[in-house]
Amino acid sequence: MPHATTIQTETFLPYMRDVAKCEQSLQELNLMWRVIEASAKMNCPAEAKTILPTMAATRSGFSRLERELVSSLVEEKVRNVLAEIGTKAQYVIDIVVRNLFERTADVGFLATDRELCNFVAGVTDSADAARYRLREYRNKYTVYDEIILLDAEGNVLVQIDPSTPLEHSADALIRQTLESETYVETFRATDLRPGKDRALIYSRRMHHPQTGAVIGVLCLCFHFEEEMAGIFAAHRDPEARANMLLLDGDNRVISSADDLWIPPGTVVPVNTGGQPQLMMFCGREYLVRTFASEGYQGYPGPVGWQGQVMIPVEVAFSGIVSDVLSRLSPELAEGLLSHAHSFCPPLYEIMTAAKTIQRIVWNGQVMTAGQRGEMLKLKTILDQISETGNRSNELFAQSIHDLYQTVLASSMRDAEFSTGLLVDLLDRNLYERSDDCRWWALTPELRATLAQAEIGDAEAAKLGEILAYINGLYTVYTRLFIYDRHGRIVASTGDGLDGVLGSSIDAATLEQVMSLRSQQHYHVSSFAPSPLYGDRDTYIYHAAIRALDNDGEVVGGIGIVFDSEPELRNMLRAGLAGKDKMSAFYVDRAGRILSGTDDSRPVGATLKIDPALLQVANGEARSGVIVHDGQYAIVAASASNGYREFKVSDGYKEDVIAVVFQCFGAVNEGSLQNTGGEFLLESEAASSEDLEYATFFSDQNLFAISAASVMEAVPYSSVLPTSMGSRAEQVGVLGLNRDDQHKEFIWVFDLGHLIRGTRSAVTSSSQVMIVRHGAHTIGLLVDELHAVPQFSPAQIIHTPFAMQGESMLVTQVIKANGGKLLIQAIEVERLFAYVVDGTIPLPPPAPELVAAAQAQERELMAA
Missing domain, CATH: 3.30.450.20 (PAS domain)
Known part of the structure; x- marks a missing residue:
């Protein structure tokens, strides 16, 4: 379905109780942000002056997130439902067309059957023998419920269904078939099937075996109702919330999974373009997907036929709740989440917006950190900001979880349905192969020839001609071959005949074929390499060829080599x-x-x-x-x-x-987003001596830096990457707006690289913290922001490893949550001593980098 199509949120929201509940919670939080901002303006306008812009940005960002979140949840749910019913609608028509393609081949072959042609031409006169042969055919190809032979005047010569005895047909399809050089496909009411409202019949004219004159018509009547019932039973949703339909070119129902719901003959609305819109039918609104067939092997299918699935909107979003996320390891769940931009763009947009709100709240807390005196009046406001920010984050996290669950569950259902379709395609295809080998084994010429004591070159050549004719009609085989009772191959089609003719099949296969109990039984080789298929892997279907006498002694067999390499791959691609x-x-x-x-x-x-x-x-x-x-x-x-x-x-x-x-x-190493319960900070009694720290993640570890040294955080997307820095830790430059409207450009350093010596992986959660010390300002690339908590001096202890190796930036450890959580504290003086006053001095960004950053900013503003 085109993603450019806009989905009207208001149309679908009333049918999504979970999303409506989320929207209500968002609106309540939005109101809370407004109340906080108004309280700050009224109660302490002077003290709140520094944070009012941040609060306004928070409120604005939250309002935008509210719209984006609800819209994304609605959009993804609608798209998932349309994708799911679309897959099934396409399957309905595709599997029907594939099945009917086999019927076009069947009627073409059976219309040239010598025994049947002799009977219709009057060369032989045993109706019982003809009926027996037709019933043997029906026993192999059970998709037919009637087979009829008629002469050129429409007189019924023989049929196999005794429940509807016929003598004559005046149906126009008789004349149409007699005048056609190919098969005729008919689907409507006909006097050939008086017990049915309509019948699907494949007819083909028959020719005199000696003169070639047109002598009559063969009609294969497909058991359409049984076939459609099987498709619907196997692939309709188990809860029966949706209805599967087969439509004609006038959008009229041909077959329905539930006749009491939508009966055949009803005209229904269609949605061939996959538009996300509701369609009215009988006073009820539906989501609908409609597909026409793209054809199969050059066969287009019956004109205008379409597959369709309709689901009432009031039940479309109330399916079984999946708990797929609870079964995933955190590493897998978060790893998938890191690729939300590719597998679920709306989810990625929500995550990005949620990170924006988190950053704004974090920045507001950083800006007021360390403020004393009159700023204490803001304590209540700040507490409300923190509490509301936490509630907002919890709601974002739950909303992201719900959408993530929806996307994963839908994708898994779709994958399961695709595998079910694939094995169904395979079984249906190989069913036809089992039919073919058994039927061709009944060919009188093959039976008579193999019953001879010796098969000469002329007889072998005749067998080869028969096989070549059959193989020309059935192109899914690379080789058809005949072997005698000793397993010696006497005739074959395909390449490399010099190496095939005269060779023998393996003894185990010959034993299986010779012991087949009846004409209904067959043998299939295991899927393995065969010299009859160029030493490639394939299935070979075998049936016993029996003598024409009453004893039916097995005198040899027929083998048909399935062209598995392209045929199996085509099925996989179709699925x-x-x-x-x-x-x-x-x-x-x-x-x-x-x-x-x-x-x-x-x-x-x-x-x-x-x-x-x-x-x-x-x-x-x-x-x-x-x-x-x-x-x-x-x-x-x-x-x-x-x-x-x-x-x-x-x-x-x-x-x-x-x-x-x-x-x-x-797989992104280190993509795990550390926002789980193990990093939640427990509240402790506050004191005027407490110190405030900005906490953040790097390498899946929680770090802290004095909040007094942190100015703000910006998304990594604001950084202009460069390879022109003189140090490996430098990852780009960042432009900072100043009060005088001038832009200050600073270097951005990879904190992970500073600590361990290798570059950090950048994800959607990556942030840049702006840190100032004295006259210097730098940016620090970190994995994710955490919080701005307060800690008592007693919780801060010095580490004895402060001067060693990779811990040289960490001089203290903060004991949080009663000592159960240790937070590494980075010493600002050491950080700046290394990046500014280290062995390689830190120059200002080069003029060309500044120019590039300014050009990038102008392009973004223009866009």
Whole structure:
């Protein structure tokens, strides 16, 4: 869905109780900020003069955050719902079109069946034999509920459904099919299916086997209702909050997951553009997504057909509450959060705004630190600022948590649904392969030839022609081959025939094929390299070929080599539907890769994932958050569950697991944001002797510096990075506005580098503290701001390691929370002695850097 589309917050907010509650809390806090500012102006205007601008900025920033926060929460929730129902709407139409594509191939092949053509042409006259052959076909391809043979006048020659006996059809599709050189697709009411309101029929004309004259019509009637019911049952949301629909080109319902809710024949509103808007239907407002098919293998699907999902807005945002965050380690949770700008832009914007408010409150506390005398009148105001700031931060944190939860849970559900789609696509596709091999094994010419005592070159060539014709219609196979009762390959299609013809299949496979109990049974090789597929991994489907006599002795077999390399990868790509930063795999229970979209992990390699995911139950899905290839990622897995009788009741068992990874960004060492409970400061009785410190994080440790030396903090984005500094610790320059409207430029130093000797990672939480000592001012890059607390002198102790190594800037340790939390205090004199009076003097920023900073500022103002 285009992200440029504006979502009307007021439209959706009444349906989001959690967001409405958050908005109410925000409004209450906004009012509190106004009351604090008004109190300061009325009760101590002179004393509050220095902090009133900060308070005004705080109030303004909070008002902006209130709007952005509520808007972002609403926007992300709406987008998540639309994305979720959109994925399912696209699946509805795509899976239908893929299924019907197979029907177009079926009707083309069966219309040329020699036995059926002989019967329609009058060469043979046994209707029972023709009916038996059609029923054998139906037994293999169970997606059909009726198959009919008609002559050129519309007279019914034979059918397999005894519940609706037919003698003649006057339907126009008969004439249309007789005049067409390809299949005809019909979906409507027809006298060919008198018991149905409409039928989906694939018809093709038949030709005389000797003269080639058009002699009649074959009709394959697709069991449409059963197929759609299966799709809806498997993929509708378990709570049935939404309805899945198949529509025609006039937006009329063809099939509905819930006929009592939205019955077939109803015209519904559609949303093909994915707009975030409510659509009215029968007095109820819905979120809607609609998709047309992009076609499959050149087949466009029935004209105008569309998949759609509709969900009433009053239940769209009241799904199952996820606790995904509680199951994540802090490192994973915060690591993902550090990439919010890529995986959830609204979340990143909220985090940025929340940091702005936190910085403003922190700056206000710094500005009033150490003030005495008349400034004591501000104590109540400052206490209110601190208390309200804490409440604001708690609300921001909870709001960010809620949105984060929404985004992660939605992404995990989407990944799980994608894996379910992938195994469904696979099972549906391989179901057709099991049908093909069994049906082709019934070809009379193959059965008669293999029953001969000896197969000559002429007979082998004839077999090759039959296989070539079939392979031309079914391009998902690279090779079709026939072997005798000894396993010797006597005919084949595909490349490298000199090395194939005359060779033998392996003894274990031959034994399996020769022991197949009936025409309904088949054998599939394990997914492994085969010389019949260029020594690449694939499945080979086998069926026994039986003699034409009544005994049905097995006289050989047919093998069909699935072109697994492109076909499996195409399924994976179709299931991902172009989603960014996603990769997908088919693996077996041992994690061995059958196919993947990641070229760095070839077929046959082992995919390293949690073993529990490889044990997921058939038809179920699991997901989690992991580190994958150095990236924070969501992983999901689903195990195949079969389709119709395939892998369900036909005796074949071969579990395949679809695995999807969705990456969000590289692992950032030290990205953990240290705002957890372990760093909360406990309140203690205040004293006039207490000292105030500005506390902050660096390297996941809590540091402090005398608040009297700190002027303010600014976001790192304000820094102009440069490589022109003379010292490794210098990371850029910063312009400071002065009262005379002139700008003072200072150097910014990386505190982490000063302490440990390596550069700090910059994140969205990175801040620059402006520190002054005497006549010098510098900026210090830190990971995150914390608070501006007071500590008694008794809590401050000197460290004996003050002069050693990396601790040279830390001369004292503050014992907070009864000694359970130690805060390293940086000595300002030592800091400035090092950066200003050290072995390499600190020059002012070069003129060219000042000019660059001024040019950057002008560009920003112009923008």
